[in-house]
Amino acid sequence: MRTSQKIATALLAALGVAASTSAPAADPMAGRLLASQCAQCHGTDGHAVSGFESLAGESVEEIIKEFREMRADTTPDIMDLQARGYTEEQVRLIAEFFAAQPHSGSDD
């Protein structure tokens, strides 16, 4: 964590705002909105009903790792291209939202 970020986090904590490692995370609804854009294929709140991977309950690290792998794929499939549409910051917010959802046990 950078120094400026540490200060900001400490200040926000002092203000009674949920401390976080990323700027827009101070807006608790941002991750929910961004993650909702995955739901058309991965189910409401990450609980897929059919076939595609359920993201609910996956760890932040795992989701971020998957995004990085998909972006690096040289013969991109549909999700490999989708992954290239989001910033690092947005991916983290999405990952944090799904990680906080109860696991549904219907992994692909």
Add this chain to the structure above:
Amino acid sequence: MNGFTRRQFLKLLGATSAFAAAPPALRAATTAPRVVIIGGGFGGATLAKYLKHWGGNIDVTLVDANASHYSCILSNLVVTNAIPMSRITLSYANLAGKYGVTVLKDMAVAIDPDGHKVTLASGMVLPYDRLVLAPGIDFVPIPGWDPNLAPHAWQAGPQTTLLKNQLAAMPTGEFFVMTVPKSPYRCPPGPYERACVVADYLKRRKPGSKVILLDANPGITAEPHNFGTAFSTIYKDVIEYYTNASVLEVDSVNKVVLTSIGSFGGAVLNIIPNQQAGKIVRDTGLTTDPTGRWAPVDVLNYASTTYPDIHVLGDSQASTQPKSGHMASSQAKVCADAMLRGFAGGAPYPAPVTNSACYSPITASTASWLTAVYQYDPASKAMKLVPAAFGEAPAPSGDNYQDMFKWADNIFADSFM
């Protein structure tokens, strides 16, 4: 991870103070805001569901002319009898029973923007705090065109069944003539997808028959690689593809269409006309874009630029985003979030993202896909395509055909269940 700049931090502090000044519970505790949604397609249904799923204490009413929604997604497979109509029939029962949405089988006939009231065909008058218009598309009339004789099947339901029956009854060796509307229209890959699945059906069931595809555009609008390859290889002897063919007049009885490049007749005439926003959007004076057909909106919350408490979602709105069920659902979530923030005294999320993903059958066992992501661009105040995230499948495949049903099941559930 990106660094945390001083500017971002100052912005954050600002946002924090604003939040503290307007506690969300205060507004919610006094009265439940009333949201009336006209149109229960993917946009309207998703908005109704997510307002309740995220918001709870919102009085949501969804008005649609039909008792269920017939999905255009997968509907070309109903035309070729690959799947039954029941597969694309989506009930509003969950929106009512699980989420507490009031669902009315009715139609909006008049809106009073100043009085915040909408009048329905039944005579019922609904007051609203926010009105959302998501009626989908309407067709631009063509001289001589009767959709009961030359179906569009571009709004699923009885029209899909009519085209299916006409295709089944078509004599072997005859022509299936179809038109592609001038862009923008609902579902850019859709007409080419239909040409492909009909051609596949004719090849197997009525060999020697042909699809005459008359495109008002200068070339294939979406997935030019996959559809272009299909037209020139597997359907080389089945599909005749013509460009720059604007429809001028239709002889519905004799099934002949007059276009800017000549007249074409066939045993089946599938006219997909040029399109515009739904009637209620036009009648309310919202279609103020340069073409006069679509309603400009603020893409941070989908509020009409004419009346800020009337929102327009999906096909009827004018923005950089393509017209499709997936996009309408995507926009509905941005709209729901912005509306809930608004009820709590806040501003819309300043950096929304929307996306589109869809699968198109190319044969009875293969499909392609198309995907796009849009990021909000503060400079142009528009949703901007991310070029690196845009593309079509390298080739149709059997795996894609299976994934098409997984996608459909998930978007059906995310929007309606």
